Amino acid sequence: MKIFSAEQLHQADKVTTKKHEITSLDLMERAGSQIFNWLHQRLQGAPVPIHIFCGIGNNGGDGLVVGRLLIENGYSVTIYVANFTDKRSKCFLVNYDKVKSISKKWPVLMTSEEDFPQINKKDIVIDALFGIGLNRSPEGWVKKLIQHINTSESFTLSIDMPSGMYADTATEDFDAVVEANHVLTFQAPKFSFFLPETGKYAPYFEALDIGLDPEFLHTTEPLAQLILKPQAQQFYRQRKKYDHKGTFGHALIIAGSYGKMGAAILSSKAAFRIGAGLVTCFVPECGYQIVQTAIPEAMTLTDKEDDLITNIEFDIEVAAIGVGMGIGTKKETVAALQKLFSEAKAPMVIDADALNCISENESLLKVLPKQSVLTPHPGELKRLIGDWKNDFDKIEKTKKFSEKYEVVVLIKGANTMTIFGDMVYINSTGNPGMATAGSGDVLSGVITGLLSQGYDPLLASVFGVYLHGSAGNIVSQQISFEAVMASDIADTLGDAYIELFAKDPVPGGEQQQ
């Protein structure tokens, strides 16, 4: 699903009205009616007090449409207009008059703090102050109004955007953003819904299709792509009857050091579970028995050193390499990586300590194999690209890094993003239960296992992140967020595949934004 900028959506609005011979007013009526239907289905006429706060732009106009339809259907509604300027939009004005024509209870015009109503905890608030037309942070009494809404603790439904937040640029004043409980957004979710700094203001959202011109939406290059189940289904490559284990490749996992052999096991297990034909695990000598015992399906190669990796030598043909999990950052290991990066031919996933080695040794950057997949957690990412001012700055810096070194980079988090050059893919699966030790090692194994089966690096990353999150969703439904361990995620990867095409969804599998 495409994620568009505010400007693109304004453009879509214009194209739609021109091409489909409908007016902006019709579009607003369509948008408002959908919000009303959503509410009406849930409230079924309940006499709960509903406060609608409208701005004076088209977002406010949407609020007026919803208000009118609720009043016509007998709901207990009070509409407030935050009258911070006289520059009201045309569609706002038409709908303002329409409300006045159907009800004796005219909208309340607010011009200062003194006009704030009491909002009780059990009331409902509809936030239609600002949408994608916000162009500066709300200030003065308007900011106070937003804070008044936030302190009310009532259920707050934001129309299109939580007011005070931008769709596709960094929010400046977090004290001036409506803390929505739910957002009904038009046509497509907005970029800021998926970022850690702003996502919490839109914890649940639904995109309502208001029929913007399909051709415009189809041909417009989006800011990002949201990966949902239909997209993930298209990535899947079906196995054929005469395929054999060689077809699915030989994955080499280079991982572990004294006390951190679990990382090697988790990655290797995940590479198997995602479908690699063969997995060889390269570990320090001390890991030999551990790996052979914990995962008998894997072959084991060892370094000549007992407790760390110093020289990665192998005479097997491998289809993909996953390197870095739990290997430490000692100088002998850095030297081993230097040699591996310079000589290895297979596509590579570079994770954890290998990334830390890169941050500390510029010489490794020079030999970073092109098309590699880098899977840093936030701390590792910061060491790689430097600090960032905000989430959008982080994405821009990651894009530059990706472009410069021709590598795929993940920004891991609640909605992991895969960045390749200018392209951004936002993942929709996963949950807080996956914030557990070793979860990243499993992800590296997953992507390595997909690479070994011939998925290209970008596809292996986007699909791997999706399946990893889906496995996490399924297992957390079975055993709770709290109980999830990384090995559970690896062991549930099979269910994630099944869930992709299951007629009856696997419990937890549908748990997406």
Ligand SMILES: NC(=O)C1=CN([C@@H]2O[C@H](COP(=O)(O)OP(=O)(O)OC[C@H]3O[C@@H](n4cnc5c(N)ncnc54)[C@H](OP(=O)(O)O)[C@@H]3O)[C@@H](O)[C@H]2O)[C@@H](O)CC1
């Ligand atoms: N996309 C679509 O296809 C459809 C979109 N629709 C709806 O339209 C919405 C976008 O409407 P919009 O463009 O009128 O902007 P909106 O957010 O209502 O507010 C802008 C107004 O606020 C002002 N202003 C800005 N910042 C301010 C501040 N900090 N403090 C004070 N004032 C501030 C700014 O005026 P300014 O002072 O800058 O001249 C302007 O007057 C969209 O989110 C959706 O709900 C649907 O109806 C149907 C189809």
Ligand SMILES: [K+]
């Ligand atoms: K809003």
